[in-house]
Amino acid sequence: MAWNFAAGPARLPDAVLARANAELFQRGADGACAIERPFTGPDFRALLEHARQRLSGLLDLPANYKIIFLAGGAMQQFSLLPMNLCAPGQTAAYANAGYWSVRAMQEASKQARTLEFVPPSSGVWDIPADCAYCHITPNETVDGSAYPFIPDTGAIPLAADCTSSFLTAPLAVEKFGFIYASAQKNIGPAGLTVAIIRDDLLERCPADLPAPFSYRRQAEGNSCVNTPPMFAIQMAAMVFDWIAEQGGLSAMAEAGQRKAAIVYGAIDRSDGFYQAPVPLLNRSPVNIRFHLVAPEQTEIFVTEAAAAGLHHLRGHAHFGGIRASLYNAMPEAGAMALASFMTDFARRYG
């Protein structure tokens, strides 16, 4: 058995791969398969509506929010978010909690004034009243850290890059003004970003924005301002179905906590052979980062892990070390296989 712990593009559910294989390339009575049909036709429109309703159901989406499907990854949104929601000269606040929140702020700084701050550890944040929004990255994929709470930013809309934590637990959508998540962690294949926007914010989108980049135009146009990334949306709909079949986001969260406890347990029981640099309260349940106390053993670990069927464990170049990503599609057996290997490796090299 081989396990893929990549941080994204990442493992997809077995059942979704099988379904995609069986359904997406089979031509129907019209001589076309799902990715060969007009996006303006009834088949794709029905699929899009199914995806939207399924996702609304999973999130228990309040009525005053719109779901939009956008081409490209989260990094495109780093720029499109301020383009859509900041008035000229307006400032946006960015909480610096790690690698990706800084990247988000750097790109936003090309489009608007940005105010960087270290996220306070309490749940109520005092954001200057003239800020267009406050941006957070609830789960830092590279750092392996996560917010233990969703901050209350009062009247300032909270905007969040939820890429790596999206759909891994119930989400209090009503606390946010704007949520975005690129697909390749928990939604589907790369090439798609799902965004959720509160209706009142749509009015901010400038009329002269490029049409495919305007949240308002995409919301009004049913995510079909131009040809959308149909395959990725079709796969996403299958992933949403799969999550619902598994019991929804509460079930995802419970399974996720179990998997995380298995791998963090192997770290914490290693007598310091493995070191998790993130404070206990901030540990990410989906991106588990650790180092070997003897860094020269890191390559041996990666090589032996691969030989044991445990792949794509090398940490992001920014930090080095090891990172194991345990998204929804990773079965508990994968986490157990990794923990067993870690314990055995520590015994042999410790």
Added chain:
Amino acid sequence: MAWNFAAGPARLPDAVLARANAELFQRGADGACAIERPFTGPDFRALLEHARQRLSGLLDLPANYKIIFLAGGAMQQFSLLPMNLCAPGQTAAYANAGYWSVRAMQEASKQARTLEFVPPSSGVWDIPADCAYCHITPNETVDGSAYPFIPDTGAIPLAADCTSSFLTAPLAVEKFGFIYASAQKNIGPAGLTVAIIRDDLLERCPADLPAPFSYRRQAEGNSCVNTPPMFAIQMAAMVFDWIAEQGGLSAMAEAGQRKAAIVYGAIDRSDGFYQAPVPLLNRSPVNIRFHLVAPEQTEIFVTEAAAAGLHHLRGHAHFGGIRASLYNAMPEAGAMALASFMTDFARRYG
């Protein structure tokens, strides 16, 4: 047998669908299939390089051009082209030859001054010397028209939306400064745009552009500034392989001319029952537009055609009537089935 004449997303080659089905969803030794692997890893890098080399070979690409793979459709490029290549206040010239060239100009007008003109029928165009570039749409998908020549714009770089004609015939890349084509006609599934840019133009791209939208950053970053639409690129590579196996772009052009002659022949031999509104010299070989002389028979035609296995023939809402798209993946048998039906229908209703 059912035939899909959709204008795009459109029919993919049978061999490519079969290959995608067989290859893309099968997990390898690392527990990951092609769309589950890191885009930074050796597998995807090799695939990307293969796609680039294969496309370079098909186009006989001059050494001073770069191929970049971008997320989204051609409409994104309507805005990104002026963002990348126009200096502040600079004008770009747009030849109005139909529906999509006007759309391109409308979006560009939000980003730069635009100069609209009717394309002269001679091959040398006198574009004002201060223009950043001259934009053309060599094949108008909605109008069903095509340029019979590539204009010579002298020192002004020629930029072209080649979406619907890309890879249907050899292309004199050296006549262009910038070429772009969204995938869903002749390249692969929706969600990807292929762009080709002359090296000297990369220097124009402003440093403060959003990183994923900067042609320079994407060229320097091997189209991997952020996670690219991997599935669409993987499918595109298979399509490039398939075209090469068929004999390359000359073979595509020969087959395309044969298919177009079959369908235009059915129009021209119908004694006016079918009317092709595009002048002979400008007829598109890939998007064949015609009307029934009795417009009230259009719906009957569409319905009976579908019953005969000929699908997605309804014309674009802008013009109505009928449109049959004959991209590379449409076998000659499809064109012949359509022509036979047309002749029979005209006999019965004429």
